[in-house]
Amino acid sequence: MGRIERHFQDIGYLDTLAGQDTAVHRLDPRAKLVTTLAFIATVVSFGKYEISSLIPFLFYPLYLLAAGNLPAGYVFRKVLLVSPFAVLVGIFNPLLDQEIHIRIGALALSGGWVSFVSILMRFTLTVGAAMTFVAVTGFNTVCMALERLGAPRFFAIQLLFLYRYLFVLVEEATAMVRARSLRVFNGRGMGLPAYGSLMGHLLLRTLDRAQRIHSAMWCRGFDGSVRVMRPLSFGRREFAFVLGWVAFFAVMRFFNLPSYLGSTLSEFMR
Amino acid sequence: MHMADALISPVVGAAAWAATAGAVGHSSRKLREELDGHRIPLMGVLGAFIFAAQMVNFTIPATGSSGHLGGGLILAALLGPQAAFLTLASVLTVQALFFADGGLLALGCNILNLGFFPCFVAYPFIYRKIAGGHMKRWRITTGALAGAVAGLQLGALGVVLETWLSGISELPLRTFLFLMQPIHLAIGLVEGLATAAVVLFVVKARPEILRETEPATGPALSPRALAAVFLGAAIVLGGGVSYFASVRPDGLEWALSRISGPGAPGSTAGEVHDIAGDLQDRTAVLPDYGFREGGRREPAAATDGTPDGSATGAGKAVSGLVGGLLTLLIAGAAGFFLKRRHNAAARGGPAGS
Amino acid sequence: MSHHIVEARDLHFTYPDGTQVLRGITFRITHGESVAIVGANGAGKSTLLLHLNGYLRPVSGELRVGDSPLTRENLRMVRRAVGLVFQDPDDQLFMPTVFDDVAFGPLNLGLPPEEVTKKVEAALQVVGALHLKDRPPYRLSGGEKRAVAIATVLSMSPDILVMDEPTSNLDPRARRTLIELLKGFQHTKIIATHDLDMVMDLCRRTLVIREGRIIADGPTERIMRDGQLLASSNLEIPLGLRGCPVCGEGTG
Numbered sequence: 001m002g003r004i005e006r007h008f009q010d011i012g013y014l015d016t017l018a019g020q021d022t023a024v025h026r027l028d029p030r031a032k033l034v035t036t037l038a039f040i041a042t043v044v045s046f047g048k049y050e051i052s053s054l055i056p057f058l059f060y061p062l063y064l065l066a067a068g069n070l071p072a073g074y075v076f077r078k079v080l081l082v083s084p085f086a087v088l089v090g091i092f093n094p095l096l097d098q099e100i101h102i103r104i105g106a107l108a109l110s111g112g113w114v115s116f117v118s119i120l121m122r123f124t125l126t127v128g129a130a131m132t133f134v135a136v137t138g139f140n141t142v143c144m145a146l147e148r149l150g151a152p153r154f155f156a157i158q159l160l161f162l163y164r165y166l167f168v169l170v171e172e173a174t175a176m177v178r179a180r181s182l183r184v185f186n187g188r189g190m191g192l193p194a195y196g197s198l199m200g201h202l203l204l205r206t207l208d209r210a211q212r213i214h215s216a217m218w219c220r221g222f223d224g225s226v227r228v229m230r231p232l233s234f235g236r237r238e239f240a241f242v243l244g245w246v247a248f249f250a251v252m253r254f255f256n257l258p259s260y261l262g263s264t265l266s267e268f269m270r
Numbered sequence: 271m272h273m274a275d276a277l278i279s280p281v282v283g284a285a286a287w288a289a290t291a292g293a294v295g296h297s298s299r300k301l302r303e304e305l306d307g308h309r310i311p312l313m314g315v316l317g318a319f320i321f322a323a324q325m326v327n328f329t330i331p332a333t334g335s336s337g338h339l340g341g342g343l344i345l346a347a348l349l350g351p352q353a354a355f356l357t358l359a360s361v362l363t364v365q366a367l368f369f370a371d372g373g374l375l376a377l378g379c380n381i382l383n384l385g386f387f388p389c390f391v392a393y394p395f396i397y398r399k400i401a402g403g404h405m406k407r408w409r410i411t412t413g414a415l416a417g418a419v420a421g422l423q424l425g426a427l428g429v430v431l432e433t434w435l436s437g438i439s440e441l442p443l444r445t446f447l448f449l450m451q452p453i454h455l456a457i458g459l460v461e462g463l464a465t466a467a468v469v470l471f472v473v474k475a476r477p478e479i480l481r482e483t484e485p486a487t488g489p490a491l492s493p494r495a496l497a498a499v500f501l502g503a504a505i506v507l508g509g510g511v512s513y514f515a516s517v518r519p520d521g522l523e524w525a526l527s528r529i530s531g532p533g534a535p536g537s538t539a540g541e542v543h544d545i546a547g548d549l550q551d552r553t554a555v556l557p558d559y560g561f562r563e564g565g566r567r568e569p570a571a572a573t574d575g576t577p578d579g580s581a582t583g584a585g586k587a588v589s590g591l592v593g594g595l596l597t598l599l600i601a602g603a604a605g606f607f608l609k610r611r612h613n614a615a616a617r618g619g620p621a622g623s
Numbered sequence: 624m625s626h627h628i629v630e631a632r633d634l635h636f637t638y639p640d641g642t643q644v645l646r647g648i649t650f651r652i653t654h655g656e657s658v659a660i661v662g663a664n665g666a667g668k669s670t671l672l673l674h675l676n677g678y679l680r681p682v683s684g685e686l687r688v689g690d691s692p693l694t695r696e697n698l699r700m701v702r703r704a705v706g707l708v709f710q711d712p713d714d715q716l717f718m719p720t721v722f723d724d725v726a727f728g729p730l731n732l733g734l735p736p737e738e739v740t741k742k743v744e745a746a747l748q749v750v751g752a753l754h755l756k757d758r759p760p761y762r763l764s765g766g767e768k769r770a771v772a773i774a775t776v777l778s779m780s781p782d783i784l785v786m787d788e789p790t791s792n793l794d795p796r797a798r799r800t801l802i803e804l805l806k807g808f809q810h811t812k813i814i815a816t817h818d819l820d821m822v823m824d825l826c827r828r829t830l831v832i833r834e835g836r837i838i839a840d841g842p843t844e845r846i847m848r849d850g851q852l853l854a855s856s857n858l859e860i861p862l863g864l865r866g867c868p869v870c871g872e873g874t875g
Contacts, residue, residue, distance in 0.1 A: 011368050040375045045280045048438050086274035089439045096440040112440060119276050119438060126275035126373050134367050140719035152298035159360045160719055161314020166321055167761035168713050173322035187329060195328035196467025203468060204476060206319045212714040213311040215678050219707045221731030229726055229736055
């Protein structure tokens, strides 16, 4: 139960971060969404043994982190904590691909380790970018951006509702779970019958709430479509942001900056 | 079992996105036609319910472990397939954005695996066939179990295929299947039990809720439409994969060289190294940036054994390492600088006013 | 034409599952009146409120708002004229931010953006919540939520305010603030509640409902002193009217 609750608090925190007012926060969400998607697509397009050429891509999340005034430690911890799935699947690579790939002095690295490290890098980059993106944009604004970029309006509105009532329902569920745990002894009462009834009640309450919300909407002139007034403007700053970063990604995709720097440096030292 | 961005290739991600976008569009259009307004809050609140449901556990007898409701099937039973699919897509979007469960590129895959299969396959073809319209205990339980198991098996299969097609993980198809399918059989059974328990409660307490959704739903997707969706996904995937193979023939070459072993002609460690970097090799800003032993340049292919070849590899690795560190330093410094400037501005702002 | 008058004539209402909730309700509330509707849990208060703006249609009987009976044609007008504030502000505040929520009604009325902004800001100003404009609703305290919920209705410039348990779940200070706020309103007010002390403060007239019927309708002062009547509706004489238990003084 702890995991979701913690996540839930995180949502609140991300929301607070998104409420700041910096230059990146003020950018049109569409610009940030498009750029972030381009970023992720570029990162995952690298071959599976690529490590060094992925490094320059750290610039983007780091930029959002710094310019958006986000707490680096928090974001970093979050990235480390989440989703073990990629790591679980990736950890098989070193076992399965043992062909020696790189030697540095006496140290021999198998292809599996290299690709595993590459997976971790990708993971850090993609998750880091998505998280910093949300933290400088805010969920509601992301929904607006989605809708303006062509997602069905119905879907976008539905996302807004889900997000709004997440807070209410998680609180209700927490209260119910707490009430149950106070009356569970020796694990008795934790079984399926009690669960079915508890969830069933929560479900019925949820359905009643939906009914009440609908009546509240109806009372204020709801006619099937939800109107939101949120002027978005895609101006010169947005263009510069998107073009600048996409150009950077493109260059870094085809030009391995770290290798170049490294070889120049070793050349220089010689 | 969310797919992660780190494990998929852009082609697979894009194909899944395209398929998902199609399904979301189709469902939205379908719902708009029969829209009666009260679905909007209902779907939103039920999506939030799915989140809340994931924090409530029950103990599975005799195992000591615990399970919870997953969502797909119960939503379909309450809302009908299209609305349930959209709701699940929203749930997964929120998870991708906030919990970093999955990722933005993998979102398409996740919606397909966890939303499409339960709502458009397991619900109409299994759950409804067994339990639809009936209020009998055994029918609901059987339907929920079969539906949940089928949905999750398909979902797991999706994960395996997407991972395998992406080729980032080394897991062979068969091993991966062998790992994933049985685990998801167990998860499916638990989910089925949980779904049945909740549906049975609703049947007893407020049967009209389920009856309301039953007649309205009709066939969600005709078998023919379903086949078309699969065919479309296959074409996109197949096309994408072969496109990539053709623009990057060395990917194939590399695969072949692995089959034929490191001694085979035309494959040396040096060449093997850089499957993806090859593009940049060919665009050739700096064609070869390996260590130059004694200043004499030796083409990797000309050497007769692996040691020299790997020496080139090592050279690349070292310069990669050094350069990587350097880049990191620059990125870090830039971030630090930006942040300092920002903080200074933030401090300066209120003080000045 | 004045919309400030609400008149119910022999309203009957039965839910689809057969529960009979209203069994002949008749009253007339005129311009500027402030009326409390009190009664036990399940007496039919909330159901009655949902009839006042046409959300629920009576099975039989008639409801008039202003000079005309409620029909499908004037439903839109009635929805604007009668502002309904729900008991749980979480049901009422469903939009992403306070601003969006208060703008929801005016936007649905089809007002131009500048006017919407003006109305929203004015409504928030009245309830003292203008500074909360950009906050998401789940970041508000109970009292703030209640104030914003009222603003969502005020922004549509209603003539009649209908409120369901406005003071429930509020701490004493937030409750006091709310009562003072409501005192300042010129609207016709209809308030369903168990908070009889608030009724003493706000409403000159009280309707008592029991099992779907009005069993008393008269000046608040008189009804609140009728211990027997109140007890029959699971209510108690408000504290403000009881003798002081320490010094023995008071009007009890």
